[in-house]
Amino acid sequence: MRQHLNKVKSAKQLTVTYFSIIAFAIISLHFSLLDATLEDFEQINANNRLMHAKAVAQEVLQDQNDIDKFAIPPFTDAYLDPSLLPPQAVFPPDAPWDKAFEILSADSEGTEYFGMKTRISVNNTEKVLYLLFSDYIYEISEEQVFLNQLKQLGISILLLIVSFLVVLKVSDRLTNPLTQLANDIDSRRANDLSPISAPSGITSREVLQLVDSFNLYVTHIQELLDRERSFNRYASHELRTPLMVMKGAISLLGQSNDPKFIAKQQKRLQQASTEMNDFVTTLLSLTREEDLDKVSIRQVDREELNEIAGAHTSLLTGKAVSWHVEAPQPITIKMPENAFKILLGNLIKNAFAYTEQGHVIIRVSPSTITVEDTGIGLESSTNSSKGYGLGLLIAADICRKYNWQLRHQTNENQGCTAIIELQPNEKPNGQTAQS
Numbered sequence: 001m002r003q004h005l006n007k008v009k010s011a012k013q014l015t016v017t018y019f020s021i022i023a024f025a026i027i028s029l030h031f032s033l034l035d036a037t038l039e040d041f042e043q044i045n046a047n048n049r050l051m052h053a054k055a056v057a058q059e060v061l062q063d064q065n066d067i068d069k070f071a072i073p074p075f076t077d078a079y080l081d082p083s084l085l086p087p088q089a090v091f092p093p094d095a096p097w098d099k100a101f102e103i104l105s106a107d108s109e110g111t112e113y114f115g116m117k118t119r120i121s122v123n124n125t126e127k128v129l130y131l132l133f134s135d136y137i138y139e140i141s142e143e144q145v146f147l148n149q150l151k152q153l154g155i156s157i158l159l160l161i162v163s164f165l166v167v168l169k170v171s172d173r174l175t176n177p178l179t180q181l182a183n184d185i186d187s188r189r190a191n192d193l194s195p196i197s198a199p200s201g202i203t204s205r206e207v208l209q210l211v212d213s214f215n216l217y218v219t220h221i222q223e224l225l226d227r228e229r230s231f232n233r234y235a236s237h238e239l240r241t242p243l244m245v246m247k248g249a250i251s252l253l254g255q256s257n258d259p260k261f262i263a264k265q266q267k268r269l270q271q272a273s274t275e276m277n278d279f280v281t282t283l284l285s286l287t288r289e290e291d292l293d294k295v296s297i298r299q300v301d302r303e304e305l306n307e308i309a310g311a312h313t314s315l316l317t318g319k320a321v322s323w324h325v326e327a328p329q330p331i332t333i334k335m336p337e338n339a340f341k342i343l344l345g346n347l348i349k350n351a352f353a354y355t356e357q358g359h360v361i362i363r364v365s366p367s368t369i370t371v372e373d374t375g376i377g378l379e380s381s382t383n384s385s386k387g388y389g390l391g392l393l394i395a396a397d398i399c400r401k402y403n404w405q406l407r408h409q410t411n412e413n414q415g416c417t418a419i420i421e422l423q424p425n426e427k428p429n430g431q432t433a434q435s
Contacts, residue, residue: 015171023160046114047100050131061122079130089113177207193222242272278338297334302327315352323360343398347371347418374415
């Protein structure tokens with residue numbers, strides 16, 4: 001990438017290149033227009049002069065029809081005999097009729113001629129008249145006009161140079177902050193995710209927006225890294241617990257032939273494997289895209305809530321803590337069963353783990369699910385932002401995926417309450433819920 005970067009021009013170089021092209025085009029156009037204007041004006045002047053000379057020659061020849069050559073002041077000569085034409089003024093055989101054309105003079109003085117070949121009637125006889133026009137005063141005036149235009153062109157070039165310097169200065173002002181920003185980013189270490197300061201000097205709104213967008217992007221990366229570190233730190237605990245249960249149950253199976261004992265250990269194995277499967281399935285679902293419109297709508301009743309909470313009562317062993325579920329009626333949700341079990345289970349585990357005495361109440365309404373405890377609260381818990389195990393981290397991810405909202409608030413007396421706000425009527429993307 002850096003090898004290709006050296007081949008790409010900077011914004012300043014591009015500005016100089018484009019401005020130079022435009023300036024060259026303006027100067028070339030100015031010269032072309034000036035030359036074309038002078039040439040056209042000279043052609044028009046010569047054509048009008050010669051047409052006037054034709055009319056004068058017609059009058060002269062009516063009075064004097066025995067002359068083959070005569071002058072028409074101030075700058076035109078008329079010839080009826082082409083052999084009398086000056087040797088340096090040669091009319092080509094294909095010369096146009098009644099139209100002035102420039103004759104390339106062959107003399108050493110470089111005299112410019114305009115000629116015209118026309119027909120006139122002399123005593124009812126049609127004759128060919130050759131008109132030759134040479135205006136040295138016009139040539140001098142043309143040179144003066146050209147020099148005057150050169151002065152104006154010089155002023156235009158000076159203005160272009162001044163404009164170029166101004167554009168160059170503005171380009172420096174605009175590109176220097178970008179260069180500073182690029183150098184700042186390039187000099188950073190790979191693990192440096194600290195916010196980037198705005199470049200010094202005058203910066204445009206676009207540069208500030210770029211800095212803000214980059215810092216926001218860095219913040220998102222930092223959040224992802226924090227979540228990844230939290231996942232690596234706590235996933236081992238969540239997976240180790242069912243693995244330890246399974247390992248213990250397997251070792252105990254070989255120590256007794258009692259059918260009741262074996263059935264008990266098999267039940268433990270089944271519960272541990274189910275818990276582990278639900279946990280892994282939920283984590284995998286969070287990492288892949290899912291069409292929420294295809295998620296089936298189902299009902300959650302008190303029995304399911306009691307089952308989820310009862311699976312974590314071991315955390316209350318030896319504690320003076322009571323718990324119960326308040327669910328006047330089933331609720332309708334749009335979330336897979338295993339994801340809901342992990343979500344609510346994490347909140348209940350969090351409440352059970354940080355409550356030493358009092359109560360934990362799971363309340364359900366058509367729009368919210370709350371887990372209230374009398375534990376140590378948000379301010380006292382150093383792990384309140386992470387919860388028990390993956391805790392609030394995975395709970396927040398599940399809610400985010402299924403368009404639910406998770407928040408916590410401190411209770412007035414003691415403890416805290418986790419609040420899940422369901423999507424209204426569980427109709428993601430405007431779909432109509434059907435039970």
